[in-house]
Amino acid sequence: MSxxxxxxxxxxxxIFIALLLLLVATVGAAYLPLGPLHFPVAMTIAAAKAVLxxxxxxxxxxxxxxxxxxxxxxxxxxxxxxxLTLSDYWSRGWLDIxxx
Amino acid sequence: xxxxxPHRGEAAKAHPSxxxxxxxxxxxxxxxxxxxxxxxxxxxxLATEVMFFGGLITAxxxxxSSSPREIALASEHLNVPLGFFNTVVLLGSSLTxxxxxxxxxxxxxxxxxxxxxxxMVLGTAFLGVKAVEWTADYHEKLIxxxxxxxxxENVAEVQAEHLNPGRMQMFFVLYxxxxxxxxxxxxxxxxxxxxxxxxxxxxxxxGGGATxxxxxxxxxxxxDIVWVFLYPxxxxxxxxx
Numbered sequence: 242m243s244x245x246x247x248x249x250x251x252x253x254x255x256i257f258i259a260l261l262l263l264l265v266a267t268v269g270a271a272y273l274p275l276g277p278l279h280f281p282v283a284m285t286i287a288a289a290k291a292v293l294x295x296x297x298x299x300x301x302x303x304x305x306x307x308x309x310x311x312x313x314x315x316x317x318x319x320x321x322x323x324x325l326t327l328s329d330y331w332s333r334g335w336l337d338i339x340x341x
Numbered sequence: 342x343x344x345x346x347p348h349r350g351e352a353a354k355a356h357p358s359x360x361x362x363x364x365x366x367x368x369x370x371x372x373x374x375x376x377x378x379x380x381x382x383x384x385x386x387l388a389t390e391v392m393f394f395g396g397l398i399t400a401x402x403x404x405x406s407s408s409p410r411e412i413a414l415a416s417e418h419l420n421v422p423l424g425f426f427n428t429v430v431l432l433g434s435s436l437t438x439x440x441x442x443x444x445x446x447x448x449x450x451x452x453x454x455x456x457x458x459x460x461m462v463l464g465t466a467f468l469g470v471k472a473v474e475w476t477a478d479y480h481e482k483l484i485x486x487x488x489x490x491x492x493x494e495n496v497a498e499v500q501a502e503h504l505n506p507g508r509m510q511m512f513f514v515l516y517x518x519x520x521x522x523x524x525x526x527x528x529x530x531x532x533x534x535x536x537x538x539x540x541x542x543x544x545x546x547x548g549g550g551a552t553x554x555x556x557x558x559x560x561x562x563x564x565d566i567v568w569v570f571l572y573p574x575x576x577x578x579x580x581x582x
Contacts, residue, residue, distance in 0.1 A: 311388060318388065
């Protein structure tokens with residue numbers, strides 16, 4: 242039998258500190274005059290935090306390839322939904338279609 | 342799950358103090374495969390949860406991109422420091438949950454109970470702060486469909502820029518549904534951790550409950566991830582302007 246990977250306490254605390262630093266970064270970025278870049282910057286930092294939590298706190302980095310695929314797939318469906326929905330909403334009115 | 346096994350009783354009788362040893366169910370090749378089946382099942386559930394919140398996130402994306410000014414104005418009425426505090430609390434609860442998972446793997450019984458308890462305390466603290474925020478929102482007349490009024494300090498801007506006050510209200514619809522759904526998940530999570538703590542205390546699990554605590558941890562961390570996205574989406578929209 243194989244034992245589950247036991248994450249060292251030091252790793253847990255290192256990830257926690259990294260998450261707090263990213264939190265400070267996201268609040269700091271909100272006060273910077275970034276204009277339209279606010280949202281992409283905030284979401285990039287949030288995604289970085291999510292990746293740290295998924296990989297280490299949720300042990301995906303130590304998991305089998307099947308678990309990794311399912312993890313990625315979970316977020317992939319959301320990406321598909323966002324892409325298709327927003328490409329519709331954003332492109333409405335681009336073309337002047339007769340009878341619309 | 343090995344805990345529901347009909348063999349468990351027999352095994353416990355044969356080895357009265359063998360709770361720390363995992364019991365291999367007949368349908369699995371080995372304990373690693375057995376544990377993976379559980380975590381995989383939880384991940385599949387979490388994939389559906391991503392889509393559950395995904396509907397609200399998509400609605401948010403549509404409204405934020407079509408009415409950025411209204412959404413930004415409305416968001417200024419949220420309490421950024423309290424949101425910050427709550428994020429720290431929830432990240433801390435993820436840390437204690439990760440330590441609880443480790444304790445269960447090491448069969449450190451006392452540590453496990455302490456960390457599960459701390460996780461519940463932090464989760465409850467988060468809900469308490471949330472309740473304070475919601476109460477403040479009520480007194481500021483920001484509850485959509487109940488007592489919503491465009492805040493006085495925004496009335497001039499709304500008129501000057503011909504903004505749609507309905508879209509400001511829509512921000513609060515999204516805010517309450519997203520934070521509300523998140524809070525419901527947290528309440529379920531606290532209950533789940535409580536049940537796990539009680540069963541661990543009673544030494545009800547075989548294998549030290551490592552698989553069960555791990556799976557509970559996955560759910561808890563997922564709640565944390567949702568908040569990691571909600572905080573910048575709702576609280577930190579262009580605080581500068």
